[in-house]
Amino acid sequence: MSVDVTPAVGVGEVQPPASGLLSRRPAWLSQNLVTALILMVAGYAFGHWIGNVISSGRVWVTTAAENDAAIVLGLLFGVVGWLLGIGALNYPLAKLIGRDTVPQERTDWTKYFRFSLTHKVVGKQYLIMVLLFFFTGGLLAMAIRTELLTPTTHIIGPGTYISIVGEHGTIMMMMASSLVVGPLGNYLIPLMIGSRRMAFPRIEAASFWLFTAGYFVILTALPLGGFPTGWTGYAPLQNQAGVGMDSYLVGFLVISLGMILAGFNQIATIINYRAPGLTWGRMSIFVWSVLITSVLLATASPTLTIACVAGLLDRTVPTAFFLNVHGGSSYLWQNLFWFFGHPEVYIMALPGFGIVAELLPVFCRKPLFAYRVGAAGLVGVGLLSYFVWQHHLFQSGINPDMRPLFMLTTELISIPTGFVFLIGLGTIYKSKMRFEVPMLFCLAFYFNFLIGGITGVFLSDVPVNVTLHGGFFVLSHFHYTILGGLVFAFFGGVYYWTPKVLGKTLNKRLGQIHFWMMFVFFNLTFFPLFLVGLFDQPRRVFEYAVRLQTLNDFASVSAYLLGASFVVFVVNFVWSIWIDPKTAPANPWDSNGLEWQTESPPPWYNFERIPVVLADPYHYSEPVPVPVADLAPDNFAEAAGNGVAAAAMAGAGTGGASSGGSSAGTQDGSD
Amino acid sequence: MSEDTGFQPQSGAGAQPPGPGRTPPAGGQPHHFRRMIPIWLALALACDLIWWFVVGPHVPPGDMSTSAVGAQFDFNVLFLAAAPVVLAVWVYLAYAVWTWRASRADAPEPVGGPAARSNFKVQFWWIAITTVVVLAAFVFGTVELIVPAGAGGAEGPNPIWKPTAKHMLVVQVIAQQWKFTYRYPSYGGMQTNTLVLPNNTWIAFHVTSLDVIHSFWAYQIGVKVDANPQLDDVAYTKTRQTGTFTVRCSELCGIWHGAMFDYGKVLSKSAFDHWATTTEKKQAVNTKYLPPFAWTYSPTANGATGATGVNTSGQSPFSPEQHYGATPARKLVRSSLTSTATPTTGT
Structure with missing residues (x-):
């Protein structure tokens, strides 16, 4: 057992580079976003050329513009060029030839445009990137609702429409899988577990730049003609589709690699980098949710990787993994995709559970109710999420014996999900609720997610599923869980942690306007769509029954106003951070969380000393205040004498928590 | 420092929590729920009755076939079960927001400590009730799947429940x-x-x-x-x-x-x-x-x-516009x- 009590100086992954060192590259040779973009374009051109060369003369290649091999290799080399250009491959390549790398870390503003290894910089980069993803997908949603204003008159053609639908779905799924784990996970997890860094800073940065590459790759689908399959990419439509499909497959391939890396990094960090005394039973519920999410990320995403590789081989070689007519199976894609896809759905739900459970005690001034049940619920949802995927195939002609089984597992998952309601409702019982903006989002989460969850039970019932499957009812159901659940929780988290991250508070009045617009118009958009689905409108159609126009128009107008609510958020953000910044108090919400016990914004070393955690962060309204951690454990031996710290240390030993900074500071060769 | 060990004995499911962990907070619990439950019961009953007698018969897909009737019946039964659950949470949330808001002049200070951290009875009954409801939904769904022979859904190439009709x-x-x-x-x-x-x-x-x-x-x-x-x-x-x-x-x-x-x-x-x-x-x-x-x-x-199945030529077999x-x-x-x-x- 080692307890780290050494001071911060000289420890940790990132040190401000001493200026004037010869080892640092001159500015004009350094790698940043511009070099990445240049090499990405060059990589695309190179790959496109190679693809055309190796496939020229093959019978299945019609024209150069429709040559899948050229497009796929172009996109893949483009991604490699992007990673080379940003500097993600410097370290592995240098080690290959037995050299050391040159320190690249900067302290000026340009660090945000570079391959930064600082978890706080990566967190902020992620935040901007997920918002870019989210708003891009949101604009596409506006286009979808515009087309659906009229049942038969078309504002955009069916080809463009189906591309936009697929693009919207894919972008939103990519975004949502990293929405919380990316920005909040990378920024907050080390702070919440009393560490100075993530376990693998290079992997953390690489996962971000892969995520970013995925954004560019999926956007190339639009100029390449789009893909007609929606975000699910069903074969053999996938095999039949034009070259836009390659962007989908390469995009998901790249994103899935980023997800695997991000997941492993979080798992390693949470298991190994917890401060002394931070036993499993004292960990924030948000850390629990990120841990379970990361397990799902790391173990479910490889299935998607494999499915995308098989799809790409089908389209280029061409093999026939998914073609029934040549001995493959279209069910293979459906099973592989949903074996990833259903854990993915919980990747997009669990972090939301974590955020609301983390925030409620702060604004209720009460401990989190039934903490253990809550953590067990997260674990239970994570485990069960692997056993429900075939409910997406209820009407596909799977073995009919399987349907009751998957009906059972799907309905069982509502038990651990119910635990999340238990801890929330138990926490607000006889509390003293402050309706700050983050609290409003938490309460709205419970309102929305309840509807999303209950409608899921309807869908899991096979006889009812016959009517609802593939219709707008399903669409509303998962928008209620992802947008109504995860995204509401995410914005709650953004309002809550902005004072921590940026040291400035977002404007409360504008925040309230944002919340109420988002809450009201979200419900007015998606509740009518349940009815639209019941009244026989299938998903992804560009024309529909005339009798459904009123409901559709109502949803469309509400959707515009829902979109406008995010404009309010952007205005609020820009106003409160740059135009009229108000310095936030160090702990504006009076939170017990470990992340609030250091300065806001945190110094580069996070904690002056690695704290010794003494209790979980939910000791609110107790007669004798319980400190969450000893932040200056110089008197550690003294504290150890009174039994508390001894218990903490024993917990650290048995709970598997190793020390944070210095033992890890044996430096895995970090720059 | 009993606060620190709050997780260990009190909240463990199955373990009998000692003393303070079990005692319900003085004066509070029955009082609040005595107010909430009648509101909830009235709303749930009204909602279920209106649904069953007014809305239910019109729920899609209607009654043109046995499987349509089955789907409609299932939807309505699930709704009867779901509405009270949803209303229970909503009534509780509305009551909580109204009663336990900090802006209230006479808002009492919340009480922390082991009693607020976990309550074995509440946790046990929550888990028990949700489990029973979920298993009931599963049994109901499975029975309904067999009774009208697959409920109109896809049975694959080898159906396991076939209608017994001769013709x-x-x-x-x-x-x-x-x-x-x-x-x-x-x-x-x-x-x-x-x-x-x-x-x-x-x-x-x-x-x-x-x-x-x-x-x-x-x-x-x-x-x-x-x-x-x-x-x-x-x-x-x-x-x-x-x-x-x-x-x-x-x-x-x-x-x-x-x-x-x-x-x-x-x-x-x-x-x-x-x-x-x-x-x-x-x-x-x-x-x-x-x-x-x-x-x-x-x-x-x-x-x-006339060619291979994979549409490489870009020609579609039909002109949909036509x-x-x-x-x-x-x-x-x-x-x-x-x-x-x-x-x-x-x-």
Whole structure:
């Protein structure tokens, strides 16, 4: 057992580079976003050329513009060029030839445009990137609702429409899988577990730049003609589709690699980098949710990787993994995709559970109710999420014996999900609720997610599923869980942690306007769509029954106003951070969380000393205040004498928590 | 420092928590729930009664077939169970927001400590009740799946629950981009563009596809089956009423997916017999060019492209504009009921 009590100086992954060192590259040779973009374009051109060369003369290649091999290799080399250009491959390549790398870390503003290894910089980069993803997908949603204003008159053609639908779905799924784990996970997890860094800073940065590459790759689908399959990419439509499909497959391939890396990094960090005394039973519920999410990320995403590789081989070689007519199976894609896809759905739900459970005690001034049940619920949802995927195939002609089984597992998952309601409702019982903006989002989460969850039970019932499957009812159901659940929780988290991250508070009045617009118009958009689905409108159609126009128009107008609510958020953000910044108090919400016990914004070393955690962060309204951690454990031996710290240390030993900074500071060769 | 060990004995499920952990907070609990429960009961009862007697009978997909009735019944039963659950949470949330808001002048200070951290009884009953409800939903769903033979859903090529009826009309649904055609093996293997069914008859739908995955969704008769290439996917239903129903594709199948719909008819048995025999005679000239009736068809049997199944040329087998474009829906039904079927083979 080692307890780290050494001071911060000289420890940790990132040190401000001493200026004037010869080892640092001159500015004009350094790698940043511009070099990445240049090499990405060059990589695309190179790959496109190679693809055309190796496939020229093959019978299945019609024209150069429709040559899948050229497009796929172009996109893949483009991604490699992007990673080379940003500097993600410097370290592995240098080690290959037995050299050391040159320190690249900067302290000026340009660090945000570079391959930064600082978890706080990566967190902020992620935040901007997920918002870019989210708003891009949101604009596409506006286009979808515009087309659906009229049942038969078309504002955009069916080809463009189906591309936009697929693009919207894919972008939103990519975004949502990293929405919380990316920005909040990378920024907050080390702070919440009393560490100075993530376990693998290079992997953390690489996962971000892969995520970013995925954004560019999926956007190339639009100029390449789009893909007609929606975000699910069903074969053999996938095999039949034009070259836009390659962007989908390469995009998901790249994103899935980023997800695997991000997941492993979080798992390693949470298991190994917890401060002394931070036993499993004292960990924030948000850390629990990120841990379970990361397990799902790391173990479910490889299935998607494999499915995308098989799809790409089908389209280029061409093999026939998914073609029934040549001995493959279209069910293979459906099973592989949903074996990833259903854990993915919980990747997009669990972090939301974590955020609301983390925030409620702060604004209720009460401990989190039934903490253990809550953590067990997260674990239970994570485990069960692997056993429900075939409910997406209820009407596909799977073995009919399987349907009751998957009906059972799907309905069982509502038990651990119910635990999340238990801890929330138990926490607000006889509390003293402050309706700050983050609290409003938490309460709205419970309102929305309840509807999303209950409608899921309807869908899991096979006889009812016959009517609802593939219709707008399903669409509303998962928008209620992802947008109504995860995204509401995410914005709650953004309002809550902005004072921590940026040291400035977002404007409360504008925040309230944002919340109420988002809450009201979200419900007015998606509740009518349940009815639209019941009244026989299938998903992804560009024309529909005339009798459904009123409901559709109502949803469309509400959707515009829902979109406008995010404009309010952007205005609020820009106003409160740059135009009229108000310095936030160090702990504006009076939170017990470990992340609030250091300065806001945190110094580069996070904690002056690695704290010794003494209790979980939910000791609110107790007669004798319980400190969450000893932040200056110089008197550690003294504290150890009174039994508390001894218990903490024993917990650290048995709970598997190793020390944070210095033992890890044996430096895995970090720059 | 008992606060620090708050997690260990008190909250453990099954362990009897000592002293303070078990005692309900003085004065509070019964008081609040005595106010909430009547409101909840009244709302839940009203909601369920209105649903069952007023809304329920109109819930889609209606009552044109046994599977439609089954789906409607299931939806309503699930709603009866779901509404009280939703209302319980909403009433609790509304009550909590109103009663325990900090802005209230006489808001009491919350009490932390072990009693607020966990409560064995509450946790036990929460888990027990949700488990019972979930298992009940599972048993109900499974029974409903068996009773009307698969509930109109896809049974795959080897159904495990078949209707026991002696006379069953077999209809083959052939999906392709972007239309459905229907073959009647018992009427000389004729093929039509419109689905016509006899009333009060068990129907066995055999659904297959010539190209990509589609989904045959006969809305009002409560049938939904995915159409997979090279696969015979079966579903059963028994018609109960004459009338028109909508057929839509509900699995994304390409850009004209939204236009892939038509209308079917349930006729009385005698009217169906008349229609079927005359159509069979009228179609005989076309039927002889069709490939022999089979459960699946290889894509090369699709005479429209004549080439391999994978659409590499960009030519689509049908011009959807011609079929669906500006034609008003009602006119489409009438004309296609009388029109001749498109021969689907050129050999």
